[in-house]
Structures are given as structure tokens and as C-alpha cells.
Amino acid sequence: MLNFELLAPELTLAATAIVVILLDFGVKRKWWLAAVSIIGLAVAAGFTIAMWGGSTALFNNMLAVDSFALFFKLLFLVIAALVILASADYVAKFRRFQGEYYALVLLSALGMMLMAATSELISIYLALELTSISLYVLVGFLKDPKSTEASLKYLLLGAVASAVLLFGMALVFGFTGQTQLGDIAAAIQGMSLAGVLASPGLIAGMVLMVAGFGFKIAAVPFHMWVPDVYEGAPTPITAYLSVASKAAGFAVILRVFYSAFGLPTWLSLDWGLLFAILAAVGMTLGNIIALTQTNIKRMLGYSSIAQAGYLMVGLATVGFASAGDIAGRSGLLFFLASYALTNLGAFIAIIAISNKLDSDLIQDYSGMARRAPVLALALTLCLISLIGMPPAAGFMAKFYIFSGAVQHGLLWLVIIAVINSVISAYYYLRVVKVMWMGKPASRSKVPSSMALRAALAISCLGVLALGLVPGFVMKLAEMAAQMFAF
Amino acid sequence: MDFNYLTTIIFLPALGAVIIAFIPGLSGRVIRWLSALFTLVPLALSIYLFAIFDRASGAIQFEEKLSWIPAINAHYHLGVDGISLPLVILMALLGFLVVLISWKIDLRPREYFAWLLLLETSILGVFCSLDLLLFFLFWEIEVIPMYFLISIWGTGRKEYSAIKYVIYTLFGSAFMLAGILSLYFATGSLSMVDIAQGGLAMIQSVIPVAAIFWLLLIGFAVKLPVFPLHTWLPDAHTDAPTAVSVVLAGALLKMGGYGMIRVCVSIFPQVAREFALILIVLAVVNILYGAAITLRQTDLKRLIAYSSVSHMGYVLLGIFALGQVSLVGATMQMFSHGIITGLLFAMAGLVMHNSKERDLRKLGGLARQMPVIAVVFSVAGLASLGLPTTSGFAAEFLVFVGSFTSAAVVGIKLWTILGVLGIVITAGYILWMLQRVFYGPPLDKFNKVKDADILERVYMFVFVAVIMGVGIYPAILTDIIKAGVMPVMGLLGG
Numbered sequence: 001m002l003n004f005e006l007l008a009p010e011l012t013l014a015a016t017a018i019v020v021i022l023l024d025f026g027v028k029r030k031w032w033l034a035a036v037s038i039i040g041l042a043v044a045a046g047f048t049i050a051m052w053g054g055s056t057a058l059f060n061n062m063l064a065v066d067s068f069a070l071f072f073k074l075l076f077l078v079i080a081a082l083v084i085l086a087s088a089d090y091v092a093k094f095r096r097f098q099g100e101y102y103a104l105v106l107l108s109a110l111g112m113m114l115m116a117a118t119s120e121l122i123s124i125y126l127a128l129e130l131t132s133i134s135l136y137v138l139v140g141f142l143k144d145p146k147s148t149e150a151s152l153k154y155l156l157l158g159a160v161a162s163a164v165l166l167f168g169m170a171l172v173f174g175f176t177g178q179t180q181l182g183d184i185a186a187a188i189q190g191m192s193l194a195g196v197l198a199s200p201g202l203i204a205g206m207v208l209m210v211a212g213f214g215f216k217i218a219a220v221p222f223h224m225w226v227p228d229v230y231e232g233a234p235t236p237i238t239a240y241l242s243v244a245s246k247a248a249g250f251a252v253i254l255r256v257f258y259s260a261f262g263l264p265t266w267l268s269l270d271w272g273l274l275f276a277i278l279a280a281v282g283m284t285l286g287n288i289i290a291l292t293q294t295n296i297k298r299m300l301g302y303s304s305i306a307q308a309g310y311l312m313v314g315l316a317t318v319g320f321a322s323a324g325d326i327a328g329r330s331g332l333l334f335f336l337a338s339y340a341l342t343n344l345g346a347f348i349a350i351i352a353i354s355n356k357l358d359s360d361l362i363q364d365y366s367g368m369a370r371r372a373p374v375l376a377l378a379l380t381l382c383l384i385s386l387i388g389m390p391p392a393a394g395f396m397a398k399f400y401i402f403s404g405a406v407q408h409g410l411l412w413l414v415i416i417a418v419i420n421s422v423i424s425a426y427y428y429l430r431v432v433k434v435m436w437m438g439k440p441a442s443r444s445k446v447p448s449s450m451a452l453r454a455a456l457a458i459s460c461l462g463v464l465a466l467g468l469v470p471g472f473v474m475k476l477a478e479m480a481a482q483m484f485a486f
Numbered sequence: 487m488d489f490n491y492l493t494t495i496i497f498l499p500a501l502g503a504v505i506i507a508f509i510p511g512l513s514g515r516v517i518r519w520l521s522a523l524f525t526l527v528p529l530a531l532s533i534y535l536f537a538i539f540d541r542a543s544g545a546i547q548f549e550e551k552l553s554w555i556p557a558i559n560a561h562y563h564l565g566v567d568g569i570s571l572p573l574v575i576l577m578a579l580l581g582f583l584v585v586l587i588s589w590k591i592d593l594r595p596r597e598y599f600a601w602l603l604l605l606e607t608s609i610l611g612v613f614c615s616l617d618l619l620l621f622f623l624f625w626e627i628e629v630i631p632m633y634f635l636i637s638i639w640g641t642g643r644k645e646y647s648a649i650k651y652v653i654y655t656l657f658g659s660a661f662m663l664a665g666i667l668s669l670y671f672a673t674g675s676l677s678m679v680d681i682a683q684g685g686l687a688m689i690q691s692v693i694p695v696a697a698i699f700w701l702l703l704i705g706f707a708v709k710l711p712v713f714p715l716h717t718w719l720p721d722a723h724t725d726a727p728t729a730v731s732v733v734l735a736g737a738l739l740k741m742g743g744y745g746m747i748r749v750c751v752s753i754f755p756q757v758a759r760e761f762a763l764i765l766i767v768l769a770v771v772n773i774l775y776g777a778a779i780t781l782r783q784t785d786l787k788r789l790i791a792y793s794s795v796s797h798m799g800y801v802l803l804g805i806f807a808l809g810q811v812s813l814v815g816a817t818m819q820m821f822s823h824g825i826i827t828g829l830l831f832a833m834a835g836l837v838m839h840n841s842k843e844r845d846l847r848k849l850g851g852l853a854r855q856m857p858v859i860a861v862v863f864s865v866a867g868l869a870s871l872g873l874p875t876t877s878g879f880a881a882e883f884l885v886f887v888g889s890f891t892s893a894a895v896v897g898i899k900l901w902t903i904l905g906v907l908g909i910v911i912t913a914g915y916i917l918w919m920l921q922r923v924f925y926g927p928p929l930d931k932f933n934k935v936k937d938a939d940i941l942e943r944v945y946m947f948v949f950v951a952v953i954m955g956v957g958i959y960p961a962i963l964t965d966i967i968k969a970g971v972m973p974v975m976g977l978l979g980g
Contacts, residue, residue, distance in 0.1 A: 330557075384630065389656075390623040396555075399619065399663070403558065406667040411693055414667060418660035425656050426649070429633070433645060437637055474557035 006051065006058055006065045009044040009073055010110055016040025017106040024099025034088045034451070037102045038081055041109075045077045053479075061180050062120040064255075071333060071480035072116035072251045079244045079340055080109040085455035086348045087236040089355060094141070101141060105240065108134035112248035119259065121169045121179040124252055128165075128216070131248060132158050135241065139233040150232025157225045158215065165212025171205030172260075184260040188267070196267070206261060206271060210278075213256075216249030219312060220282040223305045230301035235354060238297055239347030242304045243340040250311060250336060254329060258318055265322070272319015275312045276413050283309025283420045290427050296350060297360045299427060303386060304343065306424060311335055313410070313417055314401045320408040327404035329481035334474055335401045338385070338393035338466045345459035346382035349375050352448040352456070362431055367440025375446060376435045378460045383428040385463050388421045393466030400474065491535055491548050492564040495528040495574070496610045499581065503603035506596055514595040518585070521599040525582040525606065532571075532578040539571060541965050544972040546616065546679065554620070560676050563617040568970020569817050572963055573613045573744055576824045577737040579952070581606040584729040586945045587832055590839075591639065591727070598639055601631040605733060612741050618666045618676045618749075622659070625741065629655050632722075632730070632738075639727040647718075647725040654708055654718040662705025668698045669753070682752040682977060699757040703750050710742030710798050713771045723791030728835025731787065735794050736828035740820045743801045747813065747974065751805060755978045758808065762895045765806040770905050772799030777911035781918075786834045786844045789919055790827065793870065796908055797823050803905055804885040807898055808978055812888025813971045814964055819885055821963060822877035822956065826869045829949040833863040836942060837923060841935045846919065851928035856937040860924040862946045867916040869953050872909055877956035882909065884964070894978070 004011070019040070020033050027033070048070055055066040084105060091098050111131030118124045136158065140151025173179055176187035188196065196202060214222040230238045262268050286306030293299035314335060317328030350360070352375050357364050369376040385392030398421065402414045448456075466473055502524025506517050539547060546565035554562040566574055584602065591598050608631070611624030629652055637648035666676075672693065673681050708715045719739075723731050751758045776796030783789035797819070804816025836859055838844045841852065853860040869876035872883070889902040938946065956963055 387656075389629065390626045395623070395626065399667070400558065402663070403667045403670055406664075406693075407671045411664065411668060415661075415664050418663055419657075422653060422656045422660050425652060429649060429652060432633075433637065433649070436634065437645065469554075471555045471557060474555060478557060 003056065003058060006056060007063075008047040008051075009077075010113055012040060012044040012047060013106055013110045013113070016044075017103040017110070020106065021099045021103045030092065030098045031088060033099055033102050034084050034091075037084050037106055040106065041077050041081045041084070045074060048073045048077065057119070061182065062123045063114070063117045064119045065117065067480045067482070068251075068255070069113075069117035071476060072247065073113045075247060075337060075340060076109050076112045076116070076244055079240065079247075079344065080105055082344050082348070082455045082459060083236050083240045083244075085451045086239065086344075086351055087234075088451040089449045090234060090236055090351060097141075101138070104134045104138050108138070108240075109244070112244055112251075115248045116251040116255075118252075119181045119255060121173065121181075124256070125162075125166060125169065128252070129162065131245065132162070135237075135245060138237045139229055139241070141237065142232075142234050146232040147234070148232075150229045154225055154229045161212050161215030161222065164208050168205045168208030168212055171201045171208065175199045175202040175205065181256060181259040185263065188261065189263055193264075193266075207274075209256065210253075210271070210274065213249055213253045214278070217246050217253070217311070218305050218308050219278050220285050220305060220309070223282070223286070226305055227298045227301040230304075231295060231297050231360070235297065235347060235351045238300075239344055239351075242300065242347070243343050246304065246308060246311075247336045247340060250315070250332065253315060254318065254332065257315070258329070268319045270319075272316050275319060276316035276410060279309045279312035279316055280413060280416050281309075282306065282312060283417060287420050287423045287427075290424070293427070294362055295360050296362050296365070296431065299362070299431075300343070300346065300350075303424065303428070306420065307339055307343075307386070309420070310398065310401065310417055311339070313405050313413055316410060316413065317401075317404045317408050320410060321404075325408075326478060326481040327407055328401075330474070330477040331397075331401035331404040333477035333480055334470070335397040337473055337477070338397035338463070341459045341462040341466065342382050342385040342392070342394055345456060345463055346379060346386065348452060348456045348459060349379035349382065352452050353379075353446055355448075356444075356446045362434055364441065365431060365434050366438030368435040368438075368446070370440045371442075371444065372446035372448070375448065375456070378456050379435065380432050381460055381463060383432055385467065387425045387428050389425075391464065391467045393463045393470070396467055396470045400470075490550055491531060492550060492566065492614045495531050495535075495578065496564070496607055496614060498528050499524050499603040499610070500607040503600040503607070506603070507600040512596065514592060517595050517599050518589060521585045521603060522582070524603060525578070525585050528606075528610070529578040529582045532575045535566070536571060536575055539566075539966060542969060544568060544969045549616075554617070558619070558670075558676070559674065560619040561617045562620060563677060564614045564620075565616050566614055567973075568966040568968065569747055569974075570613045570744065571966060571970075572817065572821045573737070573740055573824075574610060576740070576821050577606065577609050577613065579948075580733055580736045580824065580828055581610075583828070583832075583945050583948060584732050586941060587732060587835070588727075588729040589941055591729075593639060597634070601634050602729065602733075605631040605635070609733070609737050609741065613744060616678050618669065618678060621678070622663065622666055625662075626659055628738065628741075632734070635730045636722060636726045639730070640725040641727075642725045643721070644725045647721040651718050651722040654715070658705040658708030658715070661701045665698050665701030665705065668693045668701065672698065678748060678753070695754060696757050696760070699750060699754045699761070703746065706742045706745040706750065708742070709745070710739060710802060711795065712765075712768050712798075712802060713775055713795070716772075716776075716795050719795060720788050720791045723794070723831075724785060724788045728831060728839070731791075731831040731835070732828040735791070735831055736824040739794065739798055740824060743798070743805065743816065743820050746802075746805050747817070751808070751813075752974050752977055758806065759894060759978070762806045762808055763897065766803060766895060766898060766901050769799045769802035769806065770901050772796065772802060773905050773908035774799075774911070777908045777915065780915045781911065783915075784846045786838065786846060786849070786919070786923070787831070789846070789915065790830045790834055793830075793912065793915065794823070794827055796912065797827070797870070799905070799908065800882060800885045803889050803902070806895070807889035807892040807902075808894035809888045809892030810968070810971055810975050811884055812892050813974060814967045815881060815884030815886075815888045817967045817971070818877075818960070818963060819881035822869075822881040822953075825949060825952050825956075826866055826876075826878055829862070829866040829946070829953070830870060832945070832949070833859060833866060836938060837863070840937075841932055846922045849923045850926045851924070852932060852935065853924035854928040855932050855935040858938045858943065858946070862938075862950060863924070864920055865950055865953070867920050869957070871913045871916045875954065875957045877953050877960070880957055880960035880964075
């Protein structure tokens with residue numbers, strides 16, 4: 001039986017994307033495109049909320065509609081809506097293809113929603129490709145040399161990562177004979193310890209899958225593309241990449257590793273340790289390289305590598321936790337939500353400022369507090385949140401994810417992580433310093449449109465709300481972490 | 487339901503900050519008066535609390551408890567006892583006085599007063615929080631206003647000092663966060679009261695208790711500061727604007743001492759006893775090294791800054807002597823040092839502002855041009871070296887008597903005697919400083935230098951009145967501090 005109504009959010013999004021492309025031919029006022037996209041996203045979000053609490057599978061267990069997937073779907077819808085709001089001015093610079101721009105954002109959001117829901121290797125791969133191909137195009141949308149180079153780099157490295165991922169999946173399939181995650185888990189648990197050890201290909205498959213997904217989440221050492229792509233891409237797309245694409249990667253990793261490789265315990269301890277090491281290396285390297293950056297988009301690129309490191313602390317915790325323990329998973333989900341709002345807020349402020357300055361160099365932000373006090377205040381709040389200081393969301397997120405890690409004997413990793421937070425304070429505060437203490441280069445104000453202001457207000461209020469009264473979202477994260485269909 | 491005194495006291499300054507920051511078009515004059523209002527009311531309320539506080543009881547009073555984040559069992563839990571109430575009053579008092587001290591600030595006054603008020607809220611919050619997460623939240627918020635206040639309104643290498651302050655503090659609080667997380671994992675609770683009362687029996691963990699103790703202690707030791715983590719302090723003080731130095735020395739350092747009593751000693755009495763000797767040795771190093779290095783200073787503010795290092799050594803000594811009298815002394819010393827050093831910094835600021843000179847080698851003979859400042863500065867100096875009838879005497883006397891007689895630590899007598907030597911050096915540098923600034927032949931270049939104006943005389947008077955008042959009748963504070971220390975002694979089993 002096919003319950004198509006369970007696909008309502010995805011179908012809405014696909015339909016909206018097509019409508020937006022068609023509308024592009026007809027309407028003169030292009031802001032209609034953004035408005036229609038937002039309406040589509042809102043309807044899809046409505047469907048998603050209505051389904052909250054259920055837990056079903058679709059298409060012979062290929063898609064799971066559980067709270068975990070719904071949590072991520074909601075997250076992607078919110079992110080896509082904020083990105084579209086933030087793009088409204090930016091896109092006006094393009095003379096053509098505005099419809100395609102919005103449609104591609106919607107389609108990649110659709111891909112991510114499917115990524116969070118799929119519970120079968122081949123459909124995971126398809127969802128991932130739908131997301132990636134849309135993003136390859138979006139990165140090159142500016143058509144200047146930097147943007148084109150970024151797009152090509154992203155495409156080539158992404159293709160390699162996909163190949164590696166596919167190879168890993170093939171190996172796992174070869175040794176278990178299954179593609180459905182639940183069946184893989186059953187097959188592995190059915191094997192004896194000697195049987196698993198006698199099939200090194202299975203472990204190799206897992207490791208290759210980590211590498212393939214590691215590309216998506218920008219984990220060291222699969223991070224090489226990040227700075228160039230972040231710098232070259234249109235800034236709203238950089239924001240989109242840095243939060244949505246990363247969150248989708250984590251959603252898939254969490255589902256695959258928890259559902260398929262969660263048992264036996266020694267296996268999950270193994271990949272838990274692997275993620276712990278990747279986390280330690282990632283945050284240290286990301287933070288240290290970020291210290292020397294002079295371009296704010298590149299700096300946030302390295303910072304996002306470091307943030308991926310903090311997030312992997314959550315993955316490591318999932319590996320170390322026993323099956324029923326939700327500590328690592330809920331911490332990860334909450335961190336993703338808070339990171340999404342924070343990074344989006346920061347990028348939206350940067351979009352507004354660079355619209356006027358036409359520069360992404362940190363030194364050009366000098367005296368921004370005089371020229372655009374509200375933007376400067378918002379960017380300061382987001383940077384403080386990225387450091388992980390109260391009263392911003394980043395603090396609660398770190399507290400929550402690290403408390404799970406300490407519970408499962410990862411105190412060493414937490415100490416590395418908190419020291420890394422201190423290092424990161426230096427480069428985040430450098431931007432704050434330039435904005436508030438530097439001399440303004442000119443006296444002209446920095447204007448911002450209503451759409452940008454709305455997007456900025458939503459993300460900053462979200463950052464404050466998650467930082468001061470995080471109870472509600474934590475509750476959602478806990479429910480989502482509990483409800484795995486598989 | 488009762489009136490939520492503590493919430494009101496804590497958040498009124500923050501409300502003022504929001505109003506000042508977001509209502510456009512306020513003139514500097516209005517901003518100053520608003521700041522004064524939003525700090526005067528908390529001061530009045532805290533004095534009222536002091537009046538209606540049950541002085542005989544060691545229990546937590548004016549408690550407020552609401553569920554805050556159910557998922558991690560965190561509460562919005564406030565309350566004061568005999569240890570924290572004096573510090574709340576101290577901060578509320580300094581909060582009001584620094585607004586007066588800052589009256590002449592005309593560089594970006596809107597931002598300045600907003601940050602200053604936010605700073606007050608965060609420090610008051612630290613002293614009132616009984617939930618570890620809430621405590622940490624306020625503890626960290628304080629860094630942001632300090633960063634802006636030092637780096638925008640400071641002097642000299644202000645940006646270097648500001649970032650140094652931030653990095654040191656965050657470094658300390660990183661360890662503290664790890665400690666709080668470990669404690670939370672070990673006990674499943676974030677309530678300071680519950681954990682302290684449950685004792686070590688609640689702690690079931692693979693992480694050694696001693697490790698948790700040290701993680702937390704490092705966070706507090708950076709703030710107090712304890713040698714060798716003190717090097718941020720002279721830089722921050724030297725380059726901060728006067729009012730910020732007053733808050734920094736007056737109330738911010740006390741967060742470290744307060745944290746040690748409230749968390750390290752109350753939650754880990756056994757561990758504290760085990761490591762007390764190490765900390766006492768560090769305290770003596772703080773006292774003597776801090777005092778010795780103070781002698782060599784030629785910059786007026788740097789000199790007072792280093793004297794704080796030395797004086798905070800007394801606090802550390804009193805805390806880890808783990809005796810009842812010594813703990814009362816340590817708390818008393820925190821209050822008294824807050825007022826005395828606050829006044830010293832305020833006076834140093836006036837001397838610098840009026841004479842445009844801060845190098846001790848170039849100052850001299852100012853007693854003729856600024857007689858009022860000279861007298862008040864001397865009173866503060868004498869209080870700082872512990873002259874009887876000032877609060878400094880009462881506090882230091884209690885610390886030394888309490889430490890000397892404490893039975894909790896072996897060999898404490900020798901270390902206490904070494905510590906007392908610090909007083910001698912203090913007398914040396916204070917008197918020498920006063921001599922170099924105010925006495926000697928009057929210099930012609932200072933002929934046009936003005937004395938304190940009426941506003942400055944008002945706040946000087948308040949400072950001196952508190953110093954003398956507490957010095958002459960110390961029981962007004964020691965009574966309630968003693969009641970507050972009793973439960974801690976119960977936990978220590980002494």
C-alpha cells in the first residue's frame with residue numbers, strides 16, 4: 001500500500017519548484033518568485049507538523065516517516081525559507097535565471113528532506129545526488145571566475161566523494177546481502193564475531209562510507225573544498241551549504257550508523273572512536289587555520305569545519321552510548337538546530353554588509369558599528385554564539401552535546417573541545433573588534449531590505465531563544481532522537 | 487507569592503541597559519540619570535534585604551526556584567545566604583557608585599552605560615545563582631561587557647589587554663565547564679544546594695572526584711587570581727577606564743573567591759582538605775610575590791592592580807585554612823577589599839584625570855593642589871594596609887587569626903606567619919606611593935590642577951563611610967557571614 005499523503009511535504013516542494021520555474025516566464029516583478037517559494041515552504045512545513053508523532057515506513061521500508069526525519073524536514077524548511085528571504089536582494093543582481101535559482105534551492109531542500117528520511121542505501125545515494133547536483137549549479141551561479149572555479153571544484157571533489165560512498169555501500173551490500181538498514185543490522189548481528197572479522201570488506205565499506213559522508217559534513221581530512229567553495233559561491237548559497245548541507249550529512253550518518261551498525265557494541269565503539277578522533281582533529285585544524293584568515297567567508301568556512309568537529313563529538317557519543325541512550329543523538333539534533341540559526345544569522349548580516357561594501361575582507365568591516373549598528377549587533381550576537389558563550393544558543397548547544405559526551409567517558413574529548421572554543425574566541429572576536437573599535441571608512445549608512453531584516457530578526461531571536469529558554473526545542477530533539485522507525 | 491527581590495535586583499540593571507541601548511535619541515544627560523536610577527533601586531532593595539534578612543539563620547533566604555530546562559534538570563534557582571548577601575550588597579553599591587564615577591564619560595555614552603549595567607547584572611547573577619548552569623551562564627556573560635568596556639574606553643594597549651582578559655577568562659571557564667559537566671554527570675543534578683547536601687555519596691562516577699575539583703578550581707583561580715594565572719590582571723586594570731577598574735577589583739575578582747567557597751569547599755570538603763596545603767602555599771606566594779612586585783611599580787594603576795593580587799592571597803589563605811573564623815575572614819576580606827580597592831582606583835583615576843599624569847616618578851606634591859583627594863586617598867591606603875578602625879583591619883585580622891588557629895591543615899601556623907609578612911610590605915608600598923604622589927615639594931607643572939568637585943566628594947564620602955562603618959562595627963557583617971559559614975563548617979565536619 002502506498003500512503004502518498006505521507007509524502008505531502010516533499011510533493012508540495014517539488015510542485016512549488018516547478019511552479020516557480022514556470023512563473024519566471026510570466027511575471028515581471030521577480031519578488032513574486034520568492035513569495036511563492038516561501039508559501040510553498042510554509043505549506044510543506046504545515047504538512048510536516050501535522051505528521052509529528054507518527055512513525056511509519058513507505059515503499060517497502062525505503063523511506064521512514066518518523067519524528068527523526070520530521071525534525072530534520074522542519075529544520076531544512078526553515079533554513080530554506082531564511083535563505084530565500086536573504087536571497088531576495090542578492091538575486092536581483094542576476095538578469096536571468098532567477099526562477100531557476102529559487103527552484104534549485106527548493107529542489108536541494110527536497111533532496112535533503114529525503115536524505116533525512118531514507119533508510120535504504122540506494123535511495124540514500126539518490127537523495128544525496130539530488131541535493132548535490134542542485135548545489136553544484138547554485139555554487140556556480142555568479143558565473144565569475146571565482147564562482148565557476150568553486151563550482152567545478154565542488155563538482156569534481158563531490159563526484160569523487162560520491163564514488164567512494166558508492167563503493168563503500170557496494171562493499172557493505174556485498175558482505176551483508178542487504179540494502180535496507182534494518183536488514184543490514186540484522187545480518188551483522190547474525191554473523192559471529194569471527195565472521196565479521198573474517199570479512200574485512202565490511203569494515204572497509206563502513207570506513208569508505210564515513211569518507212563519503214565526511215565530504216558532506218566537511219570533516220577533516222575531507223574538507224579541502226570548503227574554503228574555496230565558500231568564498232566563491234554566492235553568499236546566500238554559502239550560508240545554505242554551511243548549515244543545510246551539513247545538517248543533511250549528519251542526519252544520514254546518524255541514521256545509517258545508528259540503525260545499521262549500532263550493534264554489536266564493539267562495532268559501535270569502533271566507529272565511535274573513529275568519529276572521536278575525526279572530531280578532535282577537525283576542530284583543532286579548523287580553528288587553527290581560521291586564525292589567520294582575512295576574508296570573512298573563508299574564515300567562516302574554516303569555522304564550519306571546526307563546528308563539524310564539535311558536532312562529531314555527538315556522533316562519537318552515539319557510538320559510545322548504549323542503544324537505548326538518547327544523550328548523544330538529542331544533543332546532536334539540538335546543536336544542529338542552534339548552529340543552523342546562528343550561522344544563518346551571521347551570513348545574513350554578511351550579505352547585508354557586502355551588498356553595500358562589495359567586499360568580504362574583514363578589514364573592510366572597520367567601524368561597522370557606526371554605519372550599521374543593528375547589523376553589527378546581530379553579527380556580534382551570532383559570533384558570540386559560535387564561540388559558545390551565553391546568552392546565545394551556541395552555549396546551550398555545547399553544554400548539551402558535551403554533557404552527553406562526558407556521560408559516556410569522553411571527558412578527554414570534551415576538554416579538547418572546550419580548549420578549542422577558547423582558541424576560536426580569538427578569531428571570532430577579531431571581527432567584533434574591527435566592527436566596534438575600528439574607524440569607519442566612510443560615513444554612509446549601510447541599508448538593508450525588509451526581507452533581509454526579517455530573516456535576520458528571525459535568526460537572531462531564535463539564537464537568543466535557544467540560548468535562554470531552550471526547553472522546548474530540547475524536548476523536540478529528545479522526541480526526535482527516540483523515534484527511529486528503523 | 488512573595489515579591490521576587492533577587493530577580494528584581496539582578497535584572498533591573500539589564501532592563502536599564504536595554505532601554506538605554508534601544509530607545510533612540512536619548513541625550514547623554516538622560517542616559518546618565520537613567521543609569522543612576524537603574525542602579526540606585528537595586529542598591530536600595532539590597533540594603534532592604536540586608537535589613538530584613540534573618541541574621542541568625544544560616545539557611546538560604548529569599549529563594550526563587552522555577553524549572554528552566556527540564557531536559558537537563560536545570561532550574562532558575564536564586565537565593566542568598568550570609569556568604570553571598572554581603573557580596574550582593576557590595577556589587578549593588580559599586581554598581582551605583584561607578585555610574586557616578588563615570589559621570590564625565592562623553593565618548594559613546596549610550597554604549598558605555600549599557601555595557602556597564604549589563605556587567606552589573608551578570609555579576610549580581612553569579613552571586614545569587616544556586617544552579618550550576620545558571621551560575622555559569624552569568625559567569626560567562628560578564629566577559630562580553632568587560633571586553634567592550636576595556637577595549638573601547640580604555641587607555642594604552644587597551645585592545646591587547648581586553649583580548650588577554652577574554653582569553654584568560656575563557657580558558658579558565660573552559661575547565662570550569664568541563665568540571666560542571668563532570669559533576670552533573672556524576673550526580674545527575676545541577677543544584678549547588680542538593681549536591682553539597684548529598685555530599686560525596688551522590689557522586690558515583692569513573693571520573694576521579696579530585697579531577698572534578700581541580701577542573702572547577704582552575705576556573706575560579708583565574709578569576710581570583712591565583713599565581714601563576716594572574717598575569718591578565720595588571721594589564722586589564724592598567725588599561726581599563728577608572729569605573730571598570732573599580733568593578734573589576736571591587737566585585738569581579740570576588741566571583742573567584744565566592745566560587746571557591748560555594749563550589750569547591752562546599753561540594754568537595756574532603757578533597758579541599760586533602761589539597762589545602764598546596765593552595766595555602768600558593769596563597770602565601772600570592773601574598774608575598776604580589777606584594778614584592780607591587781613595590782617595584784611606577785605606574786599608579788598598575789601598582790594598585792598588583793596590590794590586589796597580594797590581597798586576594800589573603801582570601802585564598804582564609805578559604806583553604808578551612809576554619810570557621812578564617813572563612814568568615816575571607817568573606818569579610820572580599821567585601822572590605824572591594825570597597826577599599828574600589829576607592830583606591832577611583833582616587834587614582836581622579837589623580838590621573840586631573841593631573842594628566844600616571845607615572846609615579848613624575849608625580850609629587852599634589853597634596854597642596856588636591857587636599858581632599860589626598861586625604862581620602864590616604865584613608866583608602868591606610869585601610870588597605872589594615873589600620874585599625876577600618877574594615878581592612880577587621881578582615882585581615884580575622885583571616886590571620888582564623889588561619890593560625892585552624893586545625894584543619896597541618897603546618898598552617900608557619901605559612902600564616904609567612905603570610906603576615908605581606909602586611910609589612912603592604913605598608914611599605916602604600917606609604918611610599920602616597921609619599922610619591924602627594925608629598926614632597928609642590929611641582930609648578932601641577933599648579934592649575936583641580937581638586938575633587940562636589941559629585942566626586944559625594945561618592946568619596948560614601949566609600950569612606952562604609953570603610954569606617956564596617957571597621958568600627960564589624961559585627962554588622964560578621965554576624966551574618968558567620969551564620970552563612972556555619973553550614974559550610976558542617977559539611978567540612980569541623
